[in-house]
Amino acid sequence: MGRDYSPESRGGHLMQQYFIEQVGQLGAYVELAKDDAHHLLRVMRAKVGEEVTLVDSKQQVFRAKLNQIEGKIATLQLIEQIEGQSTELSVQVTIATGLSKHDKLDWVVQKGTELGMFAFMPITLQRDVVKWTGQKISQRQERLQKIAKEAAEQSHRQRIPQVHLLHSFKEVLAASAAYTHCLVAYEEVAKAGQHEYLNQALHNFTSGDSVLCVFGSEGGLTEDEVSQLKEHGFETITLGPRILRTETAPLYLLSCISFVTEMTGKKDA
Amino acid sequence: MGRDYSPESRGGHLMQQYFIEQVGQLGAYVELAKDDAHHLLRVMRAKVGEEVTLVDSKQQVFRAKLNQIEGKIATLQLIEQIEGQSTELSVQVTIATGLSKHDKLDWVVQKGTELGMFAFMPITLQRDVVKWTGQKISQRQERLQKIAKEAAEQSHRQRIPQVHLLHSFKEVLAASAAYTHCLVAYEEVAKAGQHEYLNQALHNFTSGDSVLCVFGSEGGLTEDEVSQLKEHGFETITLGPRILRTETAPLYLLSCISFVTEMTGKKDA
Numbered sequence: 001m002g003r004d005y006s007p008e009s010r011g012g013h014l015m016q017q018y019f020i021e022q023v024g025q026l027g028a029y030v031e032l033a034k035d036d037a038h039h040l041l042r043v044m045r046a047k048v049g050e051e052v053t054l055v056d057s058k059q060q061v062f063r064a065k066l067n068q069i070e071g072k073i074a075t076l077q078l079i080e081q082i083e084g085q086s087t088e089l090s091v092q093v094t095i096a097t098g099l100s101k102h103d104k105l106d107w108v109v110q111k112g113t114e115l116g117m118f119a120f121m122p123i124t125l126q127r128d129v130v131k132w133t134g135q136k137i138s139q140r141q142e143r144l145q146k147i148a149k150e151a152a153e154q155s156h157r158q159r160i161p162q163v164h165l166l167h168s169f170k171e172v173l174a175a176s177a178a179y180t181h182c183l184v185a186y187e188e189v190a191k192a193g194q195h196e197y198l199n200q201a202l203h204n205f206t207s208g209d210s211v212l213c214v215f216g217s218e219g220g221l222t223e224d225e226v227s228q229l230k231e232h233g234f235e236t237i238t239l240g241p242r243i244l245r246t247e248t249a250p251l252y253l254l255s256c257i258s259f260v261t262e263m264t265g266k267k268d269a
Numbered sequence: 270m271g272r273d274y275s276p277e278s279r280g281g282h283l284m285q286q287y288f289i290e291q292v293g294q295l296g297a298y299v300e301l302a303k304d305d306a307h308h309l310l311r312v313m314r315a316k317v318g319e320e321v322t323l324v325d326s327k328q329q330v331f332r333a334k335l336n337q338i339e340g341k342i343a344t345l346q347l348i349e350q351i352e353g354q355s356t357e358l359s360v361q362v363t364i365a366t367g368l369s370k371h372d373k374l375d376w377v378v379q380k381g382t383e384l385g386m387f388a389f390m391p392i393t394l395q396r397d398v399v400k401w402t403g404q405k406i407s408q409r410q411e412r413l414q415k416i417a418k419e420a421a422e423q424s425h426r427q428r429i430p431q432v433h434l435l436h437s438f439k440e441v442l443a444a445s446a447a448y449t450h451c452l453v454a455y456e457e458v459a460k461a462g463q464h465e466y467l468n469q470a471l472h473n474f475t476s477g478d479s480v481l482c483v484f485g486s487e488g489g490l491t492e493d494e495v496s497q498l499k500e501h502g503f504e505t506i507t508l509g510p511r512i513l514r515t516e517t518a519p520l521y522l523l524s525c526i527s528f529v530t531e532m533t534g535k536k537d538a
Contacts, residue, residue, distance in 0.1 A: 079313065087510045087511045099526075109519045114517050115509075115513075115521065116509070154512065155513065156511060157511060196532070198528075199534070200529075238384070240527045240532065241355070241423040242383055242384070242385060242425060242426060243423065243424045244383050245383060245423070245424075248498050251520055252520075252524045256524055256525070256532070258531075262363040262509050263464045263509065265465055
């Protein structure tokens, strides 16, 4: 799951991006975080005078020049503020999925970040094969948060998606009240051929809305879980006639949201 | 990249699907291919009398019952023809990408198959870091074809996407004449904010059309490659404001094509 835009592989035509925690000021000098300095100096092999893109805590984007290298510390100067198109989706989409085997959640977080996901919420479902307990809960959250940060840098996002700690199913139901729209992707609905639900849901989105979408793990959602979600105001959607794997379904949804809100000239959502 | 719908993980509510090479006849007995028999008997641990879905060479779908197990040979009887919604996209989308490191092409083929890809064409580009030569060309094709078959079974496709042998760039240009629409995903266009191109292209698709879309590898396409593609009638498209990785971009395109042609009630394309 590493970053793979090394100098050889990028063709050199797109500047590397990093996030900084402070608010940027033109002319100011900033130190990169330890991981980012390692990436810039060791992986990218940057030299003094080379330029990168920095995004500050207010989602401002700057062109910055590598000013000084002292051991593992990289200091850059902010030399120009870049005013461009936002790379953030106009609706805030939180992807909630059950726990999966192997590195599937790593992929969902990496690809979801590329596709504009606002936040990721791992959840406990009845048919999960995998369980997280004790220290594993925070360890997994930290790992996924690191993947989200690196993917946000590579895809030139203006913010890092938040990775939540593991939520129990009850906590998901309680949390849902805070979202403008709550969706659940449910395969049984797909069989009934009710594909218009997704299109209807997407056209109800307005800029600034928050969306929570729940996906099953490999085992799918139980009827009981779907019933409880519906009682809490979740709408069921389908994601096409083919059976998508648990790690593919969220990427399909995010791509459709991007298409409708960013690619069709529909300005409002 | 294995199949992971084991009995525990599926919740048991969706029948396993396999392809057979012959044309199916109600009541007929068929033997599963060796790999599929292994999967059904060893991984799924199926017993005589259990049912699966079989898709024949004419894309006909049957409910079939496991009739006999003899060592590694599984014989099934076709007991009902299932008339349902097609799981094939109405446009035939061939995804052509440069060669990538690690198992990225495995992922593109697996996920692309889930999302309805018609065929996959690995191509040689100037900035590829990876080269396939000699025996590796057919070995990689065979590996990717196997992944496509397994993904087609899991996603309940009615056909297995064809994986082509490696094409040189000149061969891609020559092959393009056979497609109704030729597209190239090009990052430089994204910077110019010309996102309407994708929407325009998708709305030109009509049922039965064939589409070839070329994607770069990690290094992206060179200006020279893009020029040559344009001279051969390729239209440039963008895939949203974020920088997508080489393995994510084709999945975004396929999701958008599915959305427009399968989910919006637009019957014709």
